[in-house]
Amino acid sequence: MAVPQQILEPMVRGLERxxxxxxxxxxALLALPLSLRSMRPxxxxxxxxxxxxxxxxxxxxxxxxxxxxxxxARQIISxxxxxxxxxxxxxxxxxxxxxxxxxxxxxxxxxxxxxxSDLAMSNHAVGRALWMxxxxxxxxxxxxxxxxxxxxSRARVAHILCEFSLRLEAKGLASGHRYExxxxxxxxxxxxxxxxxxxxxxxxxxxxxxxxSRDKRSVVIEDWDRLSNVGDFTERYLHHDVPKQEAA
Amino acid sequence: MAVPQQILEPMVRGLERxxxxxxxxxxALLALPLSLRSMRPxxxxxxxxxxxxxxxxxxxxxxxxxxxxxxxARQIISxxxxxxxxxxxxxxxxxxxxxxxxxxxxxxxxxxxxxxSDLAMSNHAVGRALWMxxxxxxxxxxxxxxxxxxxxSRARVAHILCEFSLRLEAKGLASGHRYExxxxxxxxxxxxxxxxxxxxxxxxxxxxxxxxSRDKRSVVIEDWDRLSNVGDFTERYLHHDVPKQEAA
DNA sequence: CGGTCGTTTGATTACGATCAAACGAAGTGG
DNA sequence: CCACTTCGTTTGATCGTAATCAAACGACCG
Numbered sequence: 001m002a003v004p005q006q007i008l009e010p011m012v013r014g015l016e017r018x019x020x021x022x023x024x025x026x027x028a029l030l031a032l033p034l035s036l037r038s039m040r041p042x043x044x045x046x047x048x049x050x051x052x053x054x055x056x057x058x059x060x061x062x063x064x065x066x067x068x069x070x071x072x073a074r075q076i077i078s079x080x081x082x083x084x085x086x087x088x089x090x091x092x093x094x095x096x097x098x099x100x101x102x103x104x105x106x107x108x109x110x111x112x113x114x115x116x117s118d119l120a121m122s123n124h125a126v127g128r129a130l131w132m133x134x135x136x137x138x139x140x141x142x143x144x145x146x147x148x149x150x151x152x153s154r155a156r157v158a159h160i161l162c163e164f165s166l167r168l169e170a171k172g173l174a175s176g177h178r179y180e181x182x183x184x185x186x187x188x189x190x191x192x193x194x195x196x197x198x199x200x201x202x203x204x205x206x207x208x209x210x211x212x213s214r215d216k217r218s219v220v221i222e223d224w225d226r227l228s229n230v231g232d233f234t235e236r237y238l239h240h241d242v243p244k245q246e247a248a
Numbered sequence: 249m250a251v252p253q254q255i256l257e258p259m260v261r262g263l264e265r266x267x268x269x270x271x272x273x274x275x276a277l278l279a280l281p282l283s284l285r286s287m288r289p290x291x292x293x294x295x296x297x298x299x300x301x302x303x304x305x306x307x308x309x310x311x312x313x314x315x316x317x318x319x320x321a322r323q324i325i326s327x328x329x330x331x332x333x334x335x336x337x338x339x340x341x342x343x344x345x346x347x348x349x350x351x352x353x354x355x356x357x358x359x360x361x362x363x364x365s366d367l368a369m370s371n372h373a374v375g376r377a378l379w380m381x382x383x384x385x386x387x388x389x390x391x392x393x394x395x396x397x398x399x400x401s402r403a404r405v406a407h408i409l410c411e412f413s414l415r416l417e418a419k420g421l422a423s424g425h426r427y428e429x430x431x432x433x434x435x436x437x438x439x440x441x442x443x444x445x446x447x448x449x450x451x452x453x454x455x456x457x458x459x460x461s462r463d464k465r466s467v468v469i470e471d472w473d474r475l476s477n478v479g480d481f482t483e484r485y486l487h488h489d490v491p492k493q494e495a496a
Numbered sequence: 497c498g499g500t501c502g503t504t505t506g507a508t509t510a511c512g513a514t515c516a517a518a519c520g521a522a523g524t525g526g
Numbered sequence: 527c528c529a530c531t532t533c534g535t536t537t538g539a540t541c542g543t544a545a546t547c548a549a550a551c552g553a554c555c556g
Contacts, residue, residue: 049484067390070480073398077390089383092376097387097485121372128340128369131379135337138386139345141393142315142325149396149441150321153544184502193397198544200504216553232318236297237345401512432534446512448536464521 007036007059007109010083014171015129017240018136025125032119034109045086045100045108052090054110058082061106062182066190067098075148076191078140079103079164079183081171088134091117103182136239143237148193151232156192157202158231161212163238165221170240177221206230255284255307255357258331262419263377265488266384273373280367282357293334293348293356300338302358306330309354310430314438315346323396324439326388327351327412327431329419336382339365351430384487391485396441399480404440405450406479409460411486413469418488425469454478 012029015021021029036059039045045056045063063086065077077098080086086100091113102108120127143163147156164181168174181188185203186196194202206212211227213220221227260277263269269277284307287293293304293311311334313325325346328334334348339361350356368375388411395407412429416422429436433451434444442450454460459475461468469475 065390067394069394069398069403070477075394075398077393089386092380093383093387093487095484095487095489097487098390121376124369127375131382132340134379134383134386135341138337138382138389139341141386141389142313142346145325145389145392145396146315146317146323148393150317150323151319155317185504186502190398195545196503197505197546200502201544204504229318236343239341239343239345241343433536434534443513444535445514445537448534449512452536 007034008032008057010059010171011057011085014083015126015133017170018132019125019129021125021129025123025129028119028123029126032111033115034111036107036109039102039106039108041102041104041106043102043106045102046090046096046098048096048099050096051094052087052096052113054112055088055090055116056086056100057109057111058084058086059107059109061108062103063100063106064103064183064187064191065098065100074190075193076187077144078137079191081167081173083171085133088130088137091120091130103187139237139239144191153192153194153198153202154206155231156194157188157199158206158211158227159233160188160192160231161206161219161221162224162228162231162233164219165224166235166238166240170238177224179219181217181219183217255282256280256305258307258419259305259333262331263374263381265418266380267373267377269373269377273371273377276367276371277374280359281363282359284355284357287350287354287356289350289352289354291350291354293350294338294344294346296344296347298344299342300335300344300361302360303336303338303364304334304348305357305359306332306334307355307357309356310351311348311354312351312431312435312439313346313348322438323441324435325392326385327439329415329421331419333381336378336385339368339378351435387485387487392439401440401442401446401450402454403479404442405436405447406454406459406475407481408436408440408479409454409467409469410472410476410479410481412467413472414483414486414488418486425472427467429465429467431465 008030012021012026015029046052048067058080060082062082063080065086066074067077068074087096090096120130147159151159165174165177165179168179173179185199189196189199192199203214207214211223211230213222256278260269260274263277294300296315306328308330310330311328313334314322315325316322335344338344368378395404399407413422413425413427416427421427433447437444437447440447451462454475455462459471459478461470
């Protein structure tokens with residue numbers, strides 16, 4: 001269980017990787033009101049069509065956003081790691097256009113929309129950081145359009161494995177291209193626009209070729225160069241280098 | 249050729265459809281410095297990897313954003329109508345993660361990044377409006393992920409035809425579900441993740457069934473109910489109703 | 497120990513890609 | 527003004543990737 005003062009701290013550190021924050025900015029963020037709830041795997045944080053009065057922040061655990069088509073097919077639109085906002089767009093958009101569910105047992109901080117939007121409007125640095133976070137989210141959506149629209153099955157799976165590795169490592173949640181993938185193959189399939197049967201075959205083949213190894217949910221990228229090549233992976237879209245670029 | 253004072257006016261009206269602006273907010277937007285350029289079809293406004301020092305606003309004409317995969321395939325990520333910003337995320341992201349090209353002969357206003365970000369940070373209403381515009385862009389990206397990830401070819405094409413119709417009508421650029429589609433079938437194919445050959449067959453079939461009719465680039469949606477049903481189209485993701493919802 | 501959920505494997509099908517070619521419209525230059 | 531090119535559309539034939547259908551297996555859990 002997260003200690004109260006530490007609940008928002010990783011989120012603040014995440015924003016600081018995007019843009020500099022003064023001590024007062026950090027304190028304002030840490031002082032945000034919130035209600036903390038434990039959620040079981042598969043619990044809904046937001047439903048398509050909701051008019052949420054709060055934004056959800058993952059304190060611990062993983063979550064995903066998705067939409068269901070009229071034919072009942074599911075497309076997963078993004079995966080979220082601990083310390084990330086899962087529906088920051090609801091700070092200003094009134095009706096949610098998609099659903100968010102936990103992947104794992106999670107602790108979720110619900111922050112009132114008004115408190116978040118007031119802070120974003122009154123504090124320039126915080127507003128800028130939150131806005132930039134939504135811009136980076138959008139960049140990842142764009143890459144996912146490309147992934148499902150123009151890559152074959154091998155590349156799609158390889159690409160998403162590379163993305164997870166870098167995002168987890170950027171948060172210090174993994175190292176050495178080794179991590180726990182908190183998704184079933186069916187969820188992975190819905191993230192890359194394939195069937196779970198086919199994802200299974202692709203994963204097996206990537207393992208046979210020595211690009212990755214797997215055990216249960218754990219993934220090790222054994223050959224980053226070849227896997228990122230197969231997955232046509234370039235990290236620019238993650239914008240992990242934003243502050244460094246500013247200095248350049 | 250646009251008259252100087254009127255260059256930014258449609259953009260301002262677009263932002264006002266999103267969130268209320270005071271007279272002073274409108275004047276601040278209209279006073280933004282810009283350099284206006286005429287561009288031929290296919291001209292690049294931004295290139296993947298650029299560090300732009302300005303944001304591009306389409307004054308007249310149409311444009312699209314895209315990425316090219318390592319295998320040379322192109323995925324179109326969004327289409328932009330007159331009066332829209334085509335790369336508003338570059339207000340805060342330093343390196344562009346995709347390219348933007350005109351579809352048609354266009355007039356483009358290049359606004360210095362610093363002028364736009366200074367205004368967004370100093371003027372709450374303008375900042376909020378621009379932020380919301382980037383959030384709506386992101387919502388459309390999410391729907392496109394679903395479109396290319398989980399819909400069959402008929403639905404993909406029908407869906408995008410419905411989207412264009414509503415977006416054009418919202419700007420007063422079309423009415424009666426009748427409009428000029430400023431794209432080749434190959435560009436349409438790259439937007440929906442298909443080949444141009446297959447898009448051609450789908451369009452022909454939709455026309456044979458009486459859902460649409462076509463002549464050159466002009467499209468008429470003859471049966472909105474059936475086409476939106478085939479395309480699994482729901483307009484929520486366009487967030488055209490944002491202000492009305494606020495009042496509710 | 498049965499039951500559920502997720503993974504794995506095999507057999508067959510089908511949707512959209514690919515390859516190929518003709519056609520039409522618009523633009524260019526002799 | 528007409529040949530000629532270029533670009534986009536259209537149609538046909540064949541191919542291949544991933545979907546679908548089906549079933550067994552393994553792990554975890556009550």
